[in-house]
Amino acid sequence: MSIAKRLPLALVLLPLLATGCAHDNEITAIGGSIGQEVKRTSCPAVGVAAYTGTVTLFNPPASRDSKAIDVVATLTDLKSQCDDSDTDSPTLATNATFRVVARRSDSHGARDVVLPYYAVVIHGGDKIASKSISRISIHFDDGKLLGEANGQANATVSRADATLPENIRNRLIRKRNAEDVDASIDPMTDPGVRAALNKASFELLVGFQLTNEQLAYNATK
Structure with a gap:
């Protein structure tokens, strides 16, 4: 099974929220009785899917003995910028x-x-809306055990698809008074609201493109 097919089964994110979105697209909702604060923007959330943030190379390649570990690489310091300045885009x-x-x-x-x-x-x-594979080169100087490099990834999504319907948005941001009938009802308990949020959600996930053997190694170590 390919990594792409496994990804939806491994959406345990190392969470890092996307930054740089305009406040016009940000929603802050306070759930009724439980006081749960929900923050959302139209920008995709960004993270690393479970088990793909590290890759281990062995020498010989078929070995899984700890003494045969050749290189261990880790993807870290993931940050994002969402360009939401052009509202006509x-x-x-x-x-x-x-x-x-x-x-x-x-x-x-x-x-x-x-x-x-x-x-x-x-x-x-x-x-899976889209997937791309790139390569990053790590250089080790003579006499050095450590090496590092900078990488990047991009995503473009439909603004319309990532925007909540107006009626759902209004339900989330509406201020409720104590005397309102639904004052203690959290809108997030409504299946329709949850379905709309799910439909409008996008994530940009990055990670190492692993073989099945490498993925299994990460999942069991």
Whole structure:
């Protein structure tokens, strides 16, 4: 099974909220009796899908012995910027940046290691809207065990698809008085509200493009 097919089953995010969106698209809702605060923008959330934030290379490749570990690389410092300045634009563009920090077991000689990574846009929690694969090169100087490089990923989504219907938005932001009949009712308990939020949700996930064996190794270690 490909990583792309596994992703919807592994949407345990290391959460980092997208930043840089205009406040016009931000919703803050306070649930009635439970006082739950919900913040949402039209910009895609950004994170790393479970088990794909680290990759381990072995020498020989087929070995899984700890003594055979050659290189371990970790994707970290994930940040994002969502360009929402042009309200007439039919799309929302998100740019994510990150670092890959790698450690090798043998410091002898200069070396370059090229690692594939993916960027996938998930719509509605389980649908893959798009996916791209890129590569990042890590350079190790002679005598050095550590190397790092900067990477980036981009996503473009439909503004209309990522925007809540006006009636749902109004339900979330409406201020309720204590004497209102529904004052103690959290709108998030309404299946229709939850379905609308899910339909309008997008995530940009990044991670290493792993083989099935590498993914299984990460899931069990």
